[in-house]
Amino acid sequence: MGLLYTCLIGLIVGAVAKFLMPGKDPGGFIITILLGIAGAFVGTWLGQVLGLYAAGAQAGFIASVIGAMLLLFVYRLITGRKSA
Incomplete structure (x- = not known):
């Protein structure tokens, strides 16, 4: 159940991030989920580094x-850079 919950939160976080940074992205649904999950890890890491x-x-x-x-x-x- 924890993995399903993480994927659901990742989807929401990734969608919000793409909404706040509009533009053309080559990624689809799976990239959005992975982006959100990884974003949670990056947010946690940065918060710990900054002492938050x-x-x-x-x-x-x-x-x-x-x-x-x-x-x-x-x-x-x-x-x-890859496409240029």
């Missing part, structure tokens, strides 16, 4: 969206 979260604490929704937006930005940079 204790060790072992997980990021909240907003930090997850920020992490997903950072990943989306990097993803666009990488895919943009």
Whole structure:
């Protein structure tokens, strides 16, 4: 059940990140889910590095969206360079 919940939250976080950063993305539904899941990990890591979260604490929704937006930005940079 935990994996299903993580995928559902990842889908929501990824969709919010794509909504906040509109533009052409080569990714589809699966990329959106993966982006959201990875965004939660990035948000947690950044929060721990900056001292906002204790060790072992997980990021909240907003930090997850920020992490997903950072990943989306990097993803666009990488895919943009490949096609140019």
